[in-house]
Amino acid sequence: xxxxxxxxxxxxxxxGTQTVDFDALSAAGLFxxxxxxxxxxxxxxxxxxxxxxxxxxxxxxxxxxQGLTLRSDHxxxxxxxxxxxxxxxxxxxxxITRQPPWERPKRRGTGTTVDKAQTWLREYDAAAGxxxxxxxxxxxxxxxxxxxxxxxREQFCQVVLLPQGDFARFLRADAEARGRLLxxxxxxxxxxEVEKRLAERRRATEAQVRAGDAELLADAHRMxxxxxxxxxxxxxxPGDPGLADAVLAWAAVARSTARERLTVAHCARSAAESxxxxxxxxxxxxxxxxxxxxxxxxxxxxxVRLQERSAAHEEAWTRMERARKAEAVAPALELREEAEAExxxxxxxxxxxxxxxxPEHGEAGAAGLAAAARRAAEELGGLxxxxxxxxxxxxxxxxxxxxxxxxxxxxxxxxDAEGWLxxxxxxxxxxxxxxxxxQEAAARAEQLAVRLEAARxxxxxxxxxDRLARDTERSRARALASRxxxxxxxxxxxxxxxxxxxxxxxxxxxxLVDGEPCAVCGATDHPAPARxxxxxxxxxxxxxxxxxxxxxxxxxxxDERRLAVAREALAAATAEAGDAPTDRLAxxxxxxxxxxxxxxxxxxxxxxxxxxxxxxxxxxxxxxxDRQEAAHRVASRAAHRDALDREKAALEAELAAARSTAxxxxxxxxxxxxxxxxxxxxxxAVRAAEEAAQRxxxxxxRLADAAFRAGFDTPQAAAxxxxxxxxxxxxxxxxxxxxxxxxxxxxxxxxxDTAAAARQPLADPxxxxxxxxxATRRLQQAVSVYxxxxxxxxxxxxLSxxxxxSVRRLAPLRTEHDRVARMAGLAAGTSAxxxxxxxxxxxxxxxxxxxxxxxxxxxxxxxxxxxxxxVHSDDRAGRGRSGLGLHVVDAWxxxxxxxxxxxxxxxxxxxxxxxxxxxxxxxxEAGGVRLDTLFIDEGFGSLDDxxxxxxxxxxxxxxxxxxxVGIVSHxxxxxxxxxxxxxxxxxxxxxxxxxxGAR
Numbered sequence: 001x002x003x004x005x006x007x008x009x010x011x012x013x014x015x016g017t018q019t020v021d022f023d024a025l026s027a028a029g030l031f032x033x034x035x036x037x038x039x040x041x042x043x044x045x046x047x048x049x050x051x052x053x054x055x056x057x058x059x060x061x062x063x064x065x066q067g068l069t070l071r072s073d074h075x076x077x078x079x080x081x082x083x084x085x086x087x088x089x090x091x092x093x094x095x096i097t098r099q100p101p102w103e104r105p106k107r108r109g110t111g112t113t114v115d116k117a118q119t120w121l122r123e124y125d126a127a128a129g130x131x132x133x134x135x136x137x138x139x140x141x142x143x144x145x146x147x148x149x150x151x152x153r154e155q156f157c158q159v160v161l162l163p164q165g166d167f168a169r170f171l172r173a174d175a176e177a178r179g180r181l182l183x184x185x186x187x188x189x190x191x192x193e194v195e196k197r198l199a200e201r202r203r204a205t206e207a208q209v210r211a212g213d214a215e216l217l218a219d220a221h222r223m224x225x226x227x228x229x230x231x232x233x234x235x236x237x238p239g240d241p242g243l244a245d246a247v248l249a250w251a252a253v254a255r256s257t258a259r260e261r262l263t264v265a266h267c268a269r270s271a272a273e274s275x276x277x278x279x280x281x282x283x284x285x286x287x288x289x290x291x292x293x294x295x296x297x298x299x300x301x302x303x304v305r306l307q308e309r310s311a312a313h314e315e316a317w318t319r320m321e322r323a324r325k326a327e328a329v330a331p332a333l334e335l336r337e338e339a340e341a342e343x344x345x346x347x348x349x350x351x352x353x354x355x356x357x358x359p360e361h362g363e364a365g366a367a368g369l370a371a372a373a374r375r376a377a378e379e380l381g382g383l384x385x386x387x388x389x390x391x392x393x394x395x396x397x398x399x400x401x402x403x404x405x406x407x408x409x410x411x412x413x414x415x416d417a418e419g420w421l422x423x424x425x426x427x428x429x430x431x432x433x434x435x436x437x438x439q440e441a442a443a444r445a446e447q448l449a450v451r452l453e454a455a456r457x458x459x460x461x462x463x464x465x466d467r468l469a470r471d472t473e474r475s476r477a478r479a480l481a482s483r484x485x486x487x488x489x490x491x492x493x494x495x496x497x498x499x500x501x502x503x504x505x506x507x508x509x510x511x512l513v514d515g516e517p518c519a520v521c522g523a524t525d526h527p528a529p530a531r532x533x534x535x536x537x538x539x540x541x542x543x544x545x546x547x548x549x550x551x552x553x554x555x556x557x558x559d560e561r562r563l564a565v566a567r568e569a570l571a572a573a574t575a576e577a578g579d580a581p582t583d584r585l586a587x588x589x590x591x592x593x594x595x596x597x598x599x600x601x602x603x604x605x606x607x608x609x610x611x612x613x614x615x616x617x618x619x620x621x622x623x624x625x626d627r628q629e630a631a632h633r634v635a636s637r638a639a640h641r642d643a644l645d646r647e648k649a650a651l652e653a654e655l656a657a658a659r660s661t662a663x664x665x666x667x668x669x670x671x672x673x674x675x676x677x678x679x680x681x682x683x684x685a686v687r688a689a690e691e692a693a694q695r696x697x698x699x700x701x702r703l704a705d706a707a708f709r710a711g712f713d714t715p716q717a718a719a720x721x722x723x724x725x726x727x728x729x730x731x732x733x734x735x736x737x738x739x740x741x742x743x744x745x746x747x748x749x750x751x752x753d754t755a756a757a758a759r760q761p762l763a764d765p766x767x768x769x770x771x772x773x774x775a776t777r778r779l780q781q782a783v784s785v786y787x788x789x790x791x792x793x794x795x796x797x798x799l800s801x802x803x804x805x806s807v808r809r810l811a812p813l814r815t816e817h818d819r820v821a822r823m824a825g826l827a828a829g830t831s832a833x834x835x836x837x838x839x840x841x842x843x844x845x846x847x848x849x850x851x852x853x854x855x856x857x858x859x860x861x862x863x864x865x866x867x868x869x870x871v872h873s874d875d876r877a878g879r880g881r882s883g884l885g886l887h888v889v890d891a892w893x894x895x896x897x898x899x900x901x902x903x904x905x906x907x908x909x910x911x912x913x914x915x916x917x918x919x920x921x922x923x924x925e926a927g928g929v930r931l932d933t934l935f936i937d938e939g940f941g942s943l944d945d946x947x948x949x950x951x952x953x954x955x956x957x958x959x960x961x962x963x964x965v966g967i968v969s970h971x972x973x974x975x976x977x978x979x980x981x982x983x984x985x986x987x988x989x990x991x992x993x994x995x996x997g998a999r
Contacts, residue, residue, distance in 0.1 A: 001087060001088070001089040001149060001933065002022075002026070002087060002088045002089075002933055002964075003022040003026075003048065003085070003086075003087050003933045004022055004023050004086040004087055004088065004093075005019065005020070005021055005022060005023065005084075005085075005086040006019070006020040006022065006044070006047060006048060006051070006083075006084070006085050006086070007019050007020075007082070007083070007084040007085075008020070008043075008044070008047050008082075008083055009075075009079065009080070009081060009082040009083075010071055010072045010074075010075030010076075010079045010080065010081040010082070011043065011047055011050075011070060011071070011072055011081055011082070011083055012040055012043035012046065012047070012070065012072055012991075013038070013039065013040035013043055013072060013074070013986065013990055013991040014040060014043070014072055014074075014990055014991050014992070014993075015072050015073075015074025015075045015076075015989055015990025015991075016074075016075075016079075016990060016992075018991075018992060018993045019993075020044060020982060020993060020995075021995060022933065022964075024980075024995060025964065025966070025980050025982060025995070026933065026964030027980070028964075028978075028979060028980035029964055029965070030964070030965050030967070030978055030980065031964065031965075031966050031967070031978065031980035031981060031982060032966075032967050032969065032974050032975065032978040032980070032981045032982070033935070033966050033967065033968045033969075033981075033982045033984070034968075034969060034970065034974070034975065034981065034982075034983060034984070035983055035984030035985060035986070035991075036565070036568070036986060037565060037970075038986060039984040039985060039986035039991050040984050040986065040991040041968050041984050042968070043991075044982075044984065044993070045057070045935055045968070047083045047085075048085060049153065049156065049157060050070070050083055050098060050100075051083045051084070051085035051096045051097075051098055052085065052096065052145055052149070052153075052156065053142070053145070053146075053153040053156070054098060054117075054119070054138065054142060055153060056070070057153070057157040070100045071100070071102065071103075072990060074989055074990030075990075077104065077105055078104070078105075080099055080102050080104070080115075081099060081100055081102060082097065082098070082099050083097070083098050083099075084096070084097045084098075085097075089148045089149060090148050092123060092148070093123065093124035093126070094121065094122065094123055094124075094148075095120075095121070095122040095123075095124070095131060096119070096120070096121055096141070096145070097119065097120040097121075097122075098117070098118075098119050098120075099117060099118045099119070100117050101114055101115065101116060101117050102114065102115045117138070118136070119136060119137075119138050119141050120133070120135075120136055121133075121134045121135045121136075121140075121141045121144065122134060191843075191844050194827065195824075195827045195828055195839060198820065198823055198824035198827050198828070199824050199828060201820050201824065202817070202820045202821050202823075202824040202825075205813060205816055205817035205820050205821075206817055206821070208813050208817070209810065209813055209814050209817050212806055212809065212810040212813060213810070215806055216247055216803055216806050216807070216810070217247070219247070219799050219802055219803045219806065220247045220250065220251070220803070222795075222799055223250075223251055223254055223795075223796055223799045223800070223803075224254075226254075226258075226791075226792050226795040226796050226799065227254040227257065227258060227792065227796065228792065247803055247807075248800075248803060248804060248807065251796070251799070251800040251803055252800075254796055255793070255796045255797065255800060258789065258792045258793045258796050259793055261789050261792070262786075262789035262790060262792075262793055265782070265785045265786040265788075265789040266786055266789075268782045268785065268786070269779075269782040269783055269785075269786045271782075272775075272778045272779040272781075272782040272783075273779055273782075275775045275778065275779070276772070276775040276776055276778070276779045278775075279768075279771050279772040279774075279775035279776075280772055280775075282768055282771070282772075283765070283768040283769060283771070283772040286763045286764065286765050286768040287763075287765050287768070289757050289760060289763040290762075290763035290765050292753055292754045292756075292757035292758070293757050293758055293760075293762065293763065295748060295751075295754050296748070296749070296754045296755065296757065296758040297758070298748075299745050299748035299749050299754075300749070302741060302744075302745045303745045303749070306738070306741060306742055306745065309738075313735070313738050316731055316734055316735060317735065319723075319731065320731055320732070320735065322721040323721055323722065323723040323728065323731075325710050325711055325712075325721065326710065326712070326718050326719075326721035326722045326723075327722070328706065328709075328710045329703070329706045329707050329710050329712065329715070329718040329719075329722075330722060331706075332699075332702050332703040332705075332706040332707075332715075333703060333715070333718070333719055333722075335699050335702065335703075336696075336699040336700060336702075336703045336715075338699075339692070339695045339696040339698075339699040340696055340699075342692045342695065342696075343689075343692040343693055343695070343696045345692075346685070346688045346689040346691070346692040346693075347689050347692070349685045349688065349689070350682075350685040350686055350688070350689040352685075353678070353681050353682035353684075353685040353686075354682055354685075356678045356681075356682070357678060357679065357682055365686065367683075370679070370680070370683040372679045396644050396647060396648045397648070399644060400641065400644050400645075400648075403637055403640065403641055403644075406633065406637065407634065407637060410630040410633050410634055411630075413626050413627070413630045414627055414630050414631070416623075417623040417624070417626050417627040417630075418627070420619075420620075420623050421620065421623055421624070421627075424616075424620055427616055428613070428616065428617075431609055431612055431613040431616060432613065434605065434609035435606065435609045435610055435613065437602070438602060438603050438604075438605045438606030438609055439603075439606060441599050441600075441601075441602030441603040441606075442599075442603035442606060444595075444599045444603075445596060445599035445600045445602075445603050448592055448595050448596040448599055449596055451592055452589065452592040452593060452596050455585065455588055455589040455592050456589055457576070458576070458577055458578070458580075458585055459582070459585045459586055459589050461573050461576040461577035462573075462577040462578075462580065462581075462582040462585050463582055464569075464573045464577070465570065465573040465574050465576075465577045466582055468566060468569050468570040468573050469570060471566050471570075472563070472566040472567055472570050475559065475562050475563040475566045476563055478559045478562075478563075479556070479559040479560050479562075479563045481559075482552070482555050482556040482558075482559040482560070483556050483560075485552045485555070485556070486549070486552040486553045486555070486556040488552075489545070489548050489549040489551075489552040489553070490549050490552075490553070492545055492548070492549070493542070493545040493546050493548070493549040496537050496541055496542050496545045497542055497545075497546075499536075499537040500537040500538070500539070500541075500542050547903060550903070561970065703715045706718075827839065842884055845884060846872065846884060848921065849872050849884060849886065850872040851921045852914065852917050852918050852921050853870040853871055853872045853886065853914075853917070854917070855916075855917030855918075855921055856870050856910075856913040856914045856916065856917030856918070857869045857870045857871075857913070857917075858917070859912075859913040859916055859917065860910060860913035860914075863912070863913060864906070866891060867890060867891050867892055868888050868889065868890060868891070868906070868910065869888065869889040869891070870886065870887075870888055870889075870899075870910070870913070870914065871886075871887050871888075871889055871896065872885070872886060872887075873885030873886065873887050873896075886898075886899050887899065888901075888902060888910065912936065915936075916934075933964050933966070934964075934965050934966070935965075935966045935967075935968060936965065936966070936967050936968065966982075979996075980996075981995070981996040982994070982995055982996075983995075983996060
């Protein structure tokens with residue numbers, strides 16, 4: 001994979017469009033990516049990763065869940081975020097363009113809207129010399145790039161970007177942490193899944209075997225309960241191999257005992273059934289004889305009671321016969337009663353109607369009263385015209401009163417309108433003056449707002465300037481002290497180094513052995529070896545001084561970097577704030593704040609005054625219209641009032657003649673209506689009374705005739721013989737009951753079986769019932785014993801069959817569990833067969849780590865001048881598991897030690913060698929995809945000059961494989977050593993990139 005060109009627009013700190021020409025940078029083989037903190041060096045690498053995978057590396061990925069935070073805060077609102085990468089991978093020239101989600105202003109209206117993310121993939125056609133579109137699908141492009149590179153995003157970020165901090169932690173990490181990183185890079189999760197599946201399978205089979213054993217023991221306890229003889233079942237626990245045989249043997253004995261008890265219970269049940277049948281037959285015979293004897297005795301008692309009530313029966317029969325004869329007279333009696341009631345009502349109504357008539361009509365007959373009513377009705381008809389005139393006169397009076405009310409209302413409207421319009425000019429002038437004053441205040445507030453914002457920014461910058469000045473002074477003092485401490489530490493180290501070199505012969509002599517050659521001269525005879533003198537400086541003291549010097553130098557570099565950052569920030573703040581004192585700027589800002597607040601308060605009344613003027617003008621138009629309409633109504637109302645007065649005079653003259661002695665026509669009409677109604681009602685009442693008297697006379701004659709024909713002396717005797725419905729039903733029921741009772745008694749006394757039973761001795765059903773109940777209890781007990789025996793045998797047979805099936809089912813499960821448990825223990829490193837307690841995934845990763853250590857050693861020896869070698873170790877660490885140990889071999893001492901003991905500079909070039917070796921191994925693992933462009937992020941500041949030269953020589957040697965390496969660093973010395981540079985410059989409007997020294 002080789003990068004050619006990267007275009008970044010509105011991405012991260014880059015507000016505009018920036019272009020990185022990787023072809024020009026790669027021509028030198030080794031190039032430097034540098035710039036101040038926060039300028040955006042890492043954002044260039046983020047853009048490369050985002051173009052390839054649609055997300056940024058590491059922890060920065062969590063902040064881009066919606067894609068909106070990738071956008072630069074310096075970008076113009078109309079500029080969309082875009083990253084375009086031109087690269088060659090697997091022999092294909094591709095161009096990837098990605099645009100994350102974009103929150104842009106709406107084209108219509110106000111507010112914003114979010115455009116979806118977009119992606120384009122194009123391929124360069126060398127034959128045609130043009131770009132060809134391949135896809136615009138996020139998923140298709142992601143799958144295509146991942147397949148071509150052969151690496152996931154995590155592998156790419158670990159192999160191509162080479163984050164040194166991660167590998168430094170990798171060197172010092174324990175086996176578990178190394179395993180997690182290597183597992184992500186080499187995708188060995190499938191082996192972990194195998195371990196997990198084996199462990200799950202072991203637990204599952206173990207649970208199945210234990211569940212089967214527990215079920216088998218439960219069946220044994222159920223068989224004990226079913227047997228009921230107190231025999232204890234087998235005692236082995238679940239998992240015991242002999243449990244099945246013990247349960248099956250015990251079940252066979254329990255079944256044999258149960259069958260013997262079943263045979264005994266069957267014989268006892270048959271004998272009990274025979275005894276109960278005989279007792280039931282005897283009980284039935286006794287009960288039947290007792291029933292017949294009771295039936296005969298009851299019939300004799302009923303016959304005696306019938307004879308005693310014979311006189312009452314004769315009397316009831318006679319009364320029923322007279323009631324049947326009186327029923328023929330009942331219609332005439334009812335008709336006479338109805339006629340008498342109607343005659344009483346008609347007589348009372350006639351008396352009431354005559355009491356309401358005038359004295360002159362009190363004794364008149366029906367014909368005279370009807371004639372008087374007709375005369376009153378004729379007079380009433382002549383008053384209809386007078387009624388209409390009276391109603392019209394009332395309407396005229398009401399209409400005249402309404403005109404008077406309207407005239408008073410119009411006068412009030414005219415007076416109110418005239419009064420309001422008189423003050424209109426003064427009101428309008430006052431409102432216009434308020435509007436002009438508010439407009440002036442609004443303009444003044446806008447001017448003061450602009451000045452206030454500038455004053456606030458300058459005040460904030462002044463406060464920042466003062467704070468940064470104090471910080472700069474403190475940083476300068478710390479940097480000066482750090483330089484002094486670094487110089488003292490360096491001088492101390494050089495002194496100790498010189499002293500050690502002076503006494504190095506004593507150190508070499510300490511290792512001489514008689515007969516063995518000297519490491520310097522090769523002689524085997526050592527006549528006068530050097531001796532250590534007082535104050536001798538050893539290797540440990542020199543290394544301690546060197547470590548102190550390196551730490552002091554690192555602190556100096558860090559303090560100087562902080563001082564430079566503080567001075568740069570102070571210069572920027574001073575440029576914005578100027579030299580004015582902060583107090584004076586604060587006072588000016590407060591004065592502008594007060595003026596702005598006063599102007600805004602005065603301008604706040606503009607809308608109110610404008611609205612009041614508009615409402616006042618509308619009110620003036622309304623008042624003018626009301627005044628004009630009221631004047632028109634007053635003029636038209638006068639003519640209408642005169643016409644009403646003339647019509648009123650004519651109607652009053654007409655009504656004076658029609659009223660007569662009454663107060664009004666309506667009162668006269670009411671008098672005539674009441675008189676005609678009373679006369680008509682009285683005539684009708686007289687005629688009804690005469691007709692009712694005639695009907696009463698006819699009813700008396702018919703009643704006397706009907707009573708005579710029915711055999712009664714008088715109508716009153718016939719009425720006394722009548723029975724109502726309830727009495728008639730009761731008397732008939734008693735007669736019918738007497739007749740039925742006599743027939744039933746005769747039938748019982750004539751039965752032969754009943755008479756024969758009466759002649760026998762009295763029966764004793766209680767004794768027979770006690771004998772039958774005793775026989776039934778004995779049978780129930782025998783049946784219960786038999787049923788229990790049957791259920792016991794059936795339950796034992798069922799549970800035995802179930803236990804046998806469980807034993808057959810458990811045999812292969814137990815075999816499978818033993819086999820799976822051995823495999824799971826071996827894969828998990830817990831089995832005794834796995835001596836090093838190495839897990840399956842760790843075993844695979846150990847092989848990969850061994851490859852990585854071998855590849856890293858090639859470069860590490862060169863960086864360390866042949867001193868260090870990385871080796872893989874599968875020794876166990878304490879009680880932990882083995883497989884992922886990583887040691888470094890020091891050629892100077894010949895000893896192997898843990899990588900966590902390396903110093904800061906040694907850790908850097910060791911982790912760099914490890915990262916380059918890992919890149920080679922992962923590349924081979926990914927299918928041999930060639931990686932022509934690599935990036936190394938920071939860490940060079942921990943190296944001394946000699947080691948830095950050796951590291952750069954190793955990186956420069958990568959050009960032999962036609963690779964280009966980009967170094968991301970702040971180290972000033974690298975700017976002198978590496979000519980091809982990509983500088984990231986930050987500014988107030990966003991960062992920019994510059995290419996220097998590239999061809």
